[in-house]
Amino acid sequence: MVQNNQQAGSVIANIDHIKQANSATIYKVIEKYAPISRVKIAKVSKLAPASVTKITRQLLESGIISETARQASTGGRCAISLAPNSASIYVLAVKIGQKLLSLSRYNLAGEQLSNKQVNIQGEDGEQLIELLISEIDHYINNELHNADKISAISITLSGLINPKQGRVVYTPHYSFKDYPLVEVIEQRFNLPTFIGNHTRSLALAEHYFGATKNCADSILVTIHHGVGSGIIIQGKALLGQNFNIGEIGHIQANPAGKQCHCGNFGCLETEVSDRVILEKVESAIRQGCFTQLEPQDISIDSIYQAAAANDPLCQKIIEDAAVYLGKTVAILINLLNPQKIIIAGKITQAENSLFSTINQCITHQALPDFQKELKIEAAQLNPNSTVAAFALIKQALYEGDLLQKIKI
Numbered sequence: 128m129v130q131n132n133q134q135a136g137s138v139i140a141n142i143d144h145i146k147q148a149n150s151a152t153i154y155k156v157i158e159k160y161a162p163i164s165r166v167k168i169a170k171v172s173k174l175a176p177a178s179v180t181k182i183t184r185q186l187l188e189s190g191i192i193s194e195t196a197r198q199a200s201t202g203g204r205c206a207i208s209l210a211p212n213s214a215s216i217y218v219l220a221v222k223i224g225q226k227l228l229s230l231s232r233y234n235l236a237g238e239q240l241s242n243k244q245v246n247i248q249g250e251d252g253e254q255l256i257e258l259l260i261s262e263i264d265h266y267i268n269n270e271l272h273n274a275d276k277i278s279a280i281s282i283t284l285s286g287l288i289n290p291k292q293g294r295v296v297y298t299p300h301y302s303f304k305d306y307p308l309v310e311v312i313e314q315r316f317n318l319p320t321f322i323g324n325h326t327r328s329l330a331l332a333e334h335y336f337g338a339t340k341n342c343a344d345s346i347l348v349t350i351h352h353g354v355g356s357g358i359i360i361q362g363k364a365l366l367g368q369n370f371n372i373g374e375i376g377h378i379q380a381n382p383a384g385k386q387c388h389c390g391n392f393g394c395l396e397t398e399v400s401d402r403v404i405l406e407k408v409e410s411a412i413r414q415g416c417f418t419q420l421e422p423q424d425i426s427i428d429s430i431y432q433a434a435a436a437n438d439p440l441c442q443k444i445i446e447d448a449a450v451y452l453g454k455t456v457a458i459l460i461n462l463l464n465p466q467k468i469i470i471a472g473k474i475t476q477a478e479n480s481l482f483s484t485i486n487q488c489i490t491h492q493a494l495p496d497f498q499k500e501l502k503i504e505a506a507q508l509n510p511n512s513t514v515a516a517f518a519l520i521k522q523a524l525y526e527g528d529l530l531q532k533i534k535i
């Protein structure tokens with residue numbers, strides 16, 4: 128009996144999963160081909176007309192799509208076309224950074240309609256959540272017109288995030304552990320909420336709206352105070368059971384290197400992060416190396432700009448760092464055979480020194496067949512923006528999760 132119940136339960140779960148997948152397929156077809164009739168949706172999606180009728184009725188009831196002008200169709204009858212209500216459905220995308228909390232309102236068409244930034248000053252985990260809730264509350268109640276209702280919230284932050292359970296398992300800058308962030312926000316605002324690791328979500332954003340739009344398989348490498356990556360395989364973010372794939376900053380790049388905060392020696396981020404590049408330039412100047420930079424002007428931006436303007440010291444230090452990055456990128460290519468690798472971060476301002484060195488490493492260290500179609504270039508989106516959080520909403524739409532929950 129217990130076994131029968133289990134079987135019945137798994138059949139129901141499977142039916143729900145199929146329904147969700149079919150809804151997502153139909154939504155994607157409508158978004159891509161709008162305005163489109165139900166007959167054409169059935170043809171493109173290869174789903175039965177009865178399923179298309181049922182699912183489009185549900186999508187119409189939820190308000191996520193609407194009927195548009197009737198179009199004449201063959202046979203003398205009029206077909207009603209359907210289109211997404213993307214421009215008039217609003218979501219709130221939030222980025223929790225180390226020092227800044229950013230909140231932006233987007234419509235589902237991907238337009239950022241407003242943006243607000245709030246300083247985070249040494250808050251611990253509990254204070255951060257209070258700040259987050261009060262800012263979302265303020266945004267919803269004071270900065271929106273009544274008609275501009277928010278339909279979903281998404282949040283990205285650094286660290287180990289479990290998007291399935293909606294929990295922040297660990298985040299480097301704040302003292303909370305295994306925190307049920309989605310449950311807390313959903314209870315407070317009664318809106319579907321999604322969370323994700325910022326870098327992995329940024330890779331998804333580049334895939335939906337940026338440099339890897341037309342690639343099924345791509346890797347985003349981010350370089351800032353640390354080094355991370357987000358991997359997209361067959362159009363989906365690769366997260367795994369433990370949600371933590373892509374920590375390339377801790378691959379040993381230089382066995383003779385400095386000790387990393389993880390305990391290992393010579394991790395990639397001890398050779399390539401912005402902080403390390405800044406330290407190397409400052410130390411070289413102290414040792415008497417020549418640079419066009421004035422001592423009072425030294426910053427990470429001025430170093431990358433000086434390298435772009437052919438300053439020999441800045442170029443040399445970036446090229447040395449890029450050798451370690453190139454070595455790691457070549458490993459990633461051999462492991463995952465991507466179509467494109469994109470680099471995000473201020474370091475891309477020094478593109479000549481950076482990309483020529485990485486390309487040399489790839490030529491020598493990656494499998495020749497894997498290099499044929501491979502492209503490596505700078506990311507297109509601002510790595511610090513809330514677009515990564517918005518990508519989580521788009522993912523939830525494309526995978527059906529949000530279609531089940533959205534309130535318009």
Ligand SMILES: [Zn+2]
Pocket residue numbers: 376377378387388389390391394
């Ligand atoms: Zn490390």
